Amino acid sequence: MNLDEIQQMEQExxxxxxKLENAYGFQPFRMHDFRVMLMIAASNTKGRxxxxxxxxxxxxxxxxxxxxxxxxxxxDIVDEYLSQxxxxxxxxxxxxxxxxxxxxxxxxxxxxxxxxxxxxQAAFETRLHAEMKPGALLMTVLAAVKPYSWEQVFRRPWQxxxxxxxxxGQRVPRRRAPLQ
Numbered sequence: 400m401n402l403d404e405i406q407q408m409e410q411e412x413x414x415x416x417x418k419l420e421n422a423y424g425f426q427p428f429r430m431h432d433f434r435v436m437l438m439i440a441a442s443n444t445k446g447r448x449x450x451x452x453x454x455x456x457x458x459x460x461x462x463x464x465x466x467x468x469x470x471x472x473x474x475d476i477v478d479e480y481l482s483q484x485x486x487x488x489x490x491x492x493x494x495x496x497x498x499x500x501x502x503x504x505x506x507x508x509x510x511x512x513x514x515x516x517x518x519x520q521a522a523f524e525t526r527l528h529a530e531m532k533p534g535a536l537l538m539t540v541l542a543a544v545k546p547y548s549w550e551q552v553f554r555r556p557w558q559x560x561x562x563x564x565x566x567x568g569q570r571v572p573r574r575r576a577p578l579q
């Protein structure tokens with residue numbers, strides 16, 4: 400497979416995937432924008448472990464693995480998506496991101512608005528932020544809860560890359576100059 404074939408596959412899935420009860424129909428994030436974000440993320444971390452949380456058909460995992468040389472993995476709850484991901488040679492497994500227990504193992508975590516409901520999205524993001532390891536990067540598109548107290552590596556209005564600080568993501572109080 401090459402990048403053109405991956406993009407064609409995304410287009411075909413986007414046009415033909417039926418609505419599924421437990422997930423959105425397949426909705427790929429623009430590949431060019433993803434590649435730019437991943438280039439920035441990969442150049443801002445020494446770690447090489449990448450997770451696509453809600454990987455769909457595995458196209459972004461394929462790019463992370465084959466174009467950026469990352470140790471890439473994806474998780475999803477839709478068997479049809481995972482079958483397609485396996486057919487293009489990516490590592491992906493069945494897991495629900497609402498109760499996934501291994502977020503702390505990854506250096507870069509990517510997701511693209513995996514929930515229909517804002518409350519579910521916010522609950523997932525809050526738990527993800529808490530479970531990520533210090534120094535890990537979060538690549539988000541359509542985030543409900545942005546980790547504003549984290550270092551912002553890259554930002555556009557609806558997407559961004561943040562680094563979890565060593566203090567666990569707590570807001571660091573500003574030091575004020577003493578009154579004279």
